[in-house]
Amino acid sequence: MSGSIRLYVTAPLSAGSEVQTTAQQAHYLGTVMRRRAGDPLALFNGRDGEWLARIEAIRRNHASLIVDRRLRGQAPEPDLWLVFALLKRDATDLVVQKATELGAAAIRPVITTRTNAARVNLARLAAIAIEAAEQSERLTVPELHQPQPLDALLASWPTGRRMIIAVERTHAPQIAPLQGPAALLVGPEGGFDPAELETLRAHPFVTACSLGPRILRADTACIAGLALLQAR
Amino acid sequence: MSGSIRLYVTAPLSAGSEVQTTAQQAHYLGTVMRRRAGDPLALFNGRDGEWLARIEAIRRNHASLIVDRRLRGQAPEPDLWLVFALLKRDATDLVVQKATELGAAAIRPVITTRTNAARVNLARLAAIAIEAAEQSERLTVPELHQPQPLDALLASWPTGRRMIIAVERTHAPQIAPLQGPAALLVGPEGGFDPAELETLRAHPFVTACSLGPRILRADTACIAGLALLQAR
Numbered sequence: 001m002s003g004s005i006r007l008y009v010t011a012p013l014s015a016g017s018e019v020q021t022t023a024q025q026a027h028y029l030g031t032v033m034r035r036r037a038g039d040p041l042a043l044f045n046g047r048d049g050e051w052l053a054r055i056e057a058i059r060r061n062h063a064s065l066i067v068d069r070r071l072r073g074q075a076p077e078p079d080l081w082l083v084f085a086l087l088k089r090d091a092t093d094l095v096v097q098k099a100t101e102l103g104a105a106a107i108r109p110v111i112t113t114r115t116n117a118a119r120v121n122l123a124r125l126a127a128i129a130i131e132a133a134e135q136s137e138r139l140t141v142p143e144l145h146q147p148q149p150l151d152a153l154l155a156s157w158p159t160g161r162r163m164i165i166a167v168e169r170t171h172a173p174q175i176a177p178l179q180g181p182a183a184l185l186v187g188p189e190g191g192f193d194p195a196e197l198e199t200l201r202a203h204p205f206v207t208a209c210s211l212g213p214r215i216l217r218a219d220t221a222c223i224a225g226l227a228l229l230q231a232r
Numbered sequence: 233m234s235g236s237i238r239l240y241v242t243a244p245l246s247a248g249s250e251v252q253t254t255a256q257q258a259h260y261l262g263t264v265m266r267r268r269a270g271d272p273l274a275l276f277n278g279r280d281g282e283w284l285a286r287i288e289a290i291r292r293n294h295a296s297l298i299v300d301r302r303l304r305g306q307a308p309e310p311d312l313w314l315v316f317a318l319l320k321r322d323a324t325d326l327v328v329q330k331a332t333e334l335g336a337a338a339i340r341p342v343i344t345t346r347t348n349a350a351r352v353n354l355a356r357l358a359a360i361a362i363e364a365a366e367q368s369e370r371l372t373v374p375e376l377h378q379p380q381p382l383d384a385l386l387a388s389w390p391t392g393r394r395m396i397i398a399v400e401r402t403h404a405p406q407i408a409p410l411q412g413p414a415a416l417l418v419g420p421e422g423g424f425d426p427a428e429l430e431t432l433r434a435h436p437f438v439t440a441c442s443l444g445p446r447i448l449r450a451d452t453a454c455i456a457g458l459a460l461l462q463a464r
Binding site for chain 2 (some may be wrong): 176215227231
């Protein structure tokens with residue numbers, strides 16, 4: 001991270017356009033980062049690339065920004081989903097932050113047979129993902145989904161997207177990069193229920209893979225798996 | 233994780249030998265895990281492999297264990313160090329836990345030009361590493377070192393050990409597995425000071441590598457880097 005500021009906004013970005021910040025963004029710019037009118041920052045919205053902008057006016061709970069010129073065009077990003085058995089709050093927060101840094105296009109918590117959690121605060125997770133996207137210099141924010149039963153997700157699985165399951169104590173090959181739309185599926189801390197794993201493996205789009213000889217916590221498996229799936 | 237218990241002990245392990253637990257281990261066995269005399273568990277000490285044992289007697293703050301038979305021999309593990317610019321407490325805790333799961337042989341915090349932390353509670357970090365080793369089915373616990381200045385570590389760098397530096401915004405090749413003794417070096421959140429990076433790169437044992445197109449937090453870089461260095 002450098003001292004430069006990047007903000008995610010929802011407004012369209014083009015040369016000369018004006019963008020209004022949220023109250024939180026104005027607080028961050030003015031109070032936390034001590035920025036003043038005239039100071040530069042970068043903006044992205046997930047569609048129009050990254051733009052240089054300047055603060056036109058700033059008050060305690062509102063700032064106006066003027067967009068200057070494009071710094072980077074919107075480039076293709078990995079079409080990689082993270083599907084994970086919902087974890088406790090702190091571990092879920094960690095997974096959302098790290099998956100965003102590691103470029104996941106969508107983050108989809110699921111409820112498996114041995115999952116003990118069922119709810120998330122999607123607004124809080126979105127704030128974590130936006131902050132991680134801003135800091136990691138991503139040009140997008142991952143899609144965040146409400147938790148759903150694993151069965152339901154499998155029943156509506158899109159044609160052409162591979163699913164790589166991280167399985168423990170297996171002789172399966174280690175997770176390695178692959179072409180095209182993909183998803184990493186990480187099970188709960190207790191592992192998949194055997195019948196559930198069998199159902200999963202019967203799907204033609206599913207491949208079971210290893211994350212190495214040790215037993216990883218679920219949050220570690222999400223992070224290591226996403227890194228390995230994008231190794232070059 | 234399964235419901236089985238693994239404990240790290242320092243005593244020698246051989247068939248028929250008796251092992252005395254610490255008070256914390258007895259509390260964990262009896263109060264947390266509700267184990268009783270006669271119940272099985274696995275033991276490892278980093279030298280003699282993994283052994284099946286049974287609880288001979290258990291009280292609130294002490295338990296005696298009898299070692300039965302060897303489950304696994306002591307196998308070679310990756311000779312991979314993690315060297316990282318010391319982070320704040322929570323991030324350092326996370327790095328120690330995850331680096332242990334990912335098989336790091338030694339964990340060496342260093343003080344760089346832009347490092348803002350200087351001290352660690354080595355006993356607390358050791359407890360985190362031991363718990364992570366127990367849960368990850370490792371047969372060793374990583375060596376934990378006190379923080380030292382990066383310069384001092386470089387001055388005493390062992391012959392034959394490569395150092396891979398994770399560098400941001402570079403065209404260097406991505407981190408990939410390598411043979412022989414190695415170390416991953418991850419800099420502070422603000423990145424290495426330019427002069428410091430130049431000094432580092434002048435060492436013949438140093439190779440600068442990339443962790444991909446995004447800017448990762450330092451803790452994420454430690455985890456992703458260790459995973460990639462051990463990709464098969």
